[in-house]
Amino acid sequence: MEDKELPPTQVVSRESNEPIIQNDTFAIKAEALGNDLPPNYYRSIGFIGTIFAFCMSNISQFISFILPANMLTFIGQDIGPSPNLTWVSLAYSLGLSVGFLLVGRLSDIFGRRWFFIGGNALSLIGGIVGAAAKDVETLIAADLLMGLGGSVQISFTVAVSELVPNKYRPSTIVAIFFSSFQIACFGPVISQSIVSTTSQTWRWAYYLNIICAGLAVVAFFFFYHPPTFSLLHMNRSFKQQLRRQDLVGFILFTGGLLLFIMGLSWGGLMYPWGSSHVIATIVVGFVALVLFVLYDAYVHPRIHGDPLLPTHLFRKPGYLAMVAAATGGSSVYYSMNVLAPQQVAYLFPSPSVIHAGWLTCSVGSGCLLGQIVAGWLSQYVHRSRWIMIGSCSMLVAFAAAMTTVEAGESSKWVGLMIMAMFSVGIIETCSLSLAPLSLPSEDIGAALGALGSIRSAGGSVSTAVLSTILNNKVNAIVAPAVMQEAQAQGLSVAQIKGVVEQLATGMFISVPGVDMETATQLSLVRSASAADAWRYVWYAVIAFAGLALILSFTTIDYGQYLTDEVTRKMHGRTVGVVEGEKRSGERSEESV
Structure with missing residues (x-):
């Protein structure tokens, strides 16, 4: 294929035996268009x-x-x-x-x-x-x-x-x-x-x-x-x-996007952000996506097709x-x-x-x-x-x-x-x-x-x-505030550790030795400090x-x-359009 930009859509013919829209990828018959509903x-x-x-x-x-x-x-x-x-x-x-x-x-x-x-x-x-x-x-x-x-x-x-x-x-x-x-x-x-x-x-x-x-x-x-x-x-x-079809582009796109999103999803949850799992996955995925764009822009149209x-x-x-x-x-x-x-x-x-x-x-x-x-x-x-x-x-x-x-x-x-x-x-x-x-x-x-x-x-x-x-x-705002309040309430080291473990759920009452009044106060501090974090x-x-x-x-x-143009129409007896039948007249103006 010559080194040239993909040609724009061209209206070639309105005869049913010739394409009405044609470019390097498509040769579309008039029957596909929504001109004669x-x-x-x-x-x-x-x-x-x-x-x-x-x-x-x-x-x-x-x-x-x-x-x-x-x-x-x-x-x-x-x-x-x-x-x-x-x-x-x-x-x-x-x-x-x-x-x-x-x-x-x-x-x-x-x-x-x-x-x-x-x-x-x-x-x-x-x-x-x-x-x-x-x-x-x-x-x-x-x-x-x-x-x-x-x-x-x-x-x-x-x-x-x-x-x-x-x-x-x-x-x-x-x-x-x-x-x-x-x-x-x-x-x-x-x-x-x-x-x-x-x-x-x-x-x-x-x-x-x-x-x-x-x-x-x-x-x-x-x-x-x-x-x-x-x-x-x-x-x-x-x-x-x-x-x-673009097999190389398919591999680069699917592999790159999967790796990129997986790396982002892993970071801070399944693995630390600085881990090799996260960094390698994100970098390799991003590079693959860049190569995909370059390949589809400059290589595949020249050597193969679409x-x-x-x-x-x-x-x-x-x-x-x-x-x-x-x-x-x-x-x-x-x-x-x-x-x-x-x-x-x-x-x-x-x-x-x-x-x-x-x-x-x-x-x-x-x-x-x-x-x-x-x-x-x-x-x-x-x-x-x-x-x-x-x-x-x-x-x-x-x-x-x-x-x-x-x-x-x-x-x-x-x-x-x-x-x-x-x-x-x-x-x-x-x-x-x-x-x-x-x-x-x-x-x-x-x-x-x-x-x-x-x-x-x-x-x-x-x-x-x-x-x-x-x-x-x-970790920087909520955890220290709750720990400080737990210490002020006179909780033991073991109880404070239990409170920190319940930080995400707020179920402080489940920590052995913590009564309802203390749990309520810890919850108030947790919410107030979380507002600052958010x-x-x-x-x-x-x-x-x-x-x-x-x-x-x-x-x-x-x-x-935003015109009355309809790009495509369906076919079949359920919509009253049978492929091969010729219809005349303008498209129906009834609204959707």
Whole structure:
């Protein structure tokens, strides 16, 4: 192949026997485009069934991560103990992060139908394995399967965006996100209630996933018929296209991202940050990712064919800025899903796990509320650049306000957390629905896949950084304050050692010889000093939010792209489109 930039999308012909869009990767038939939708297409059983499939798939994805993550303590008590318990959530995150780009790019090229059927089938199998697990190691394998399936499930943003008019992308994405509100908003409480009130306890998290993923598989099989490989590639066979794929890039990307995220997740938890395990894993992973980008930019297009990461996307106006701003904002959401329960436990200790769960619900609830509002804003307010700037400014402001929260001020904490996550929800929806609009339609999967993988890596970085800050400040501020109070209360050396061991849980009453009055006083000191420690965490959050704010000024307005154009259409009798049939007339103007 000649040494030249990948040519832009070109409209070649409108004859059905010639490609209408052609470049080095694609030769797309006119029948694949959404220019001639039949009457009542959006009211057909096929389209409605497809939306139902996306909703079930999305609910399954939220169940797979949120419920088990909030049940780890109970899982460890039931089938543990195991030093690998933290790998349950980590395995899911690894599968999800690696799968984003792979699913997006490969489904662009080979068609999306079997990716969505297969991805939900993986999640279904993971649910079955998890529900029957008798040890933590089996559960880790189950969550890895569900994570890989989850990378397909969360990619509904790719699939649904190409099926509806551009101007309805934000509201359609938000509608599907809203289908999982019960888990996204109330997952922590649901988790605690399931464990407390059912005989199968934590296994119900996997039973529920089996139900939703199973329904999604059935619905996708019968209703979801997007353009097939033959409609996307008139000039190549499946085997010819397969030989053009980026095997070296695949190895560098998957290996590099896995090592990088594993190293960040290990640091300060499984191994010290200065250990060879952590340093070597992070460095090797980072180098592999750099080599991956260089290989896909300069080597693979020249010698073989289609790179896994089309680097020409990042030269398009606004895309790189939107990805960078979204990564800065979303990193706050990812880290708060991990750290917010810890802040609740330290600052607002309560014997009721349900009460703690309700407080933690502010993270998911605030984000979903922001997503809903952003769906309306993005669709009707075409100054999307100012929407991004405004939401990032809100995030900085409310992150700064979080530094003023003191022990016992739970209402203040909930209000500020909801507003901070509200701004993150706006950033999320704007980036997912608008970022691909300025790019060629055939690259939408690669665009959102790259965005998802970069955001996920950014979330891992922020979680590692904030967790390290928290651990350091707890050791430097909270532990000395509690030890000093224990000494003032006249506790023995052995009792003080027991108090320090209970620092994370706050269960000082469990230390032999410590009465209720002393335990209460120690708890008050623990909470007050923890408020000081948490200020440093939120100072770092301000830095991440500030980075997002700076980058938001470089984004563009996407209003000009919010048109009636439909990128792709489904086929089959359930939507009234039979491949090979010619249709005349303009696309139906009925709204989604």
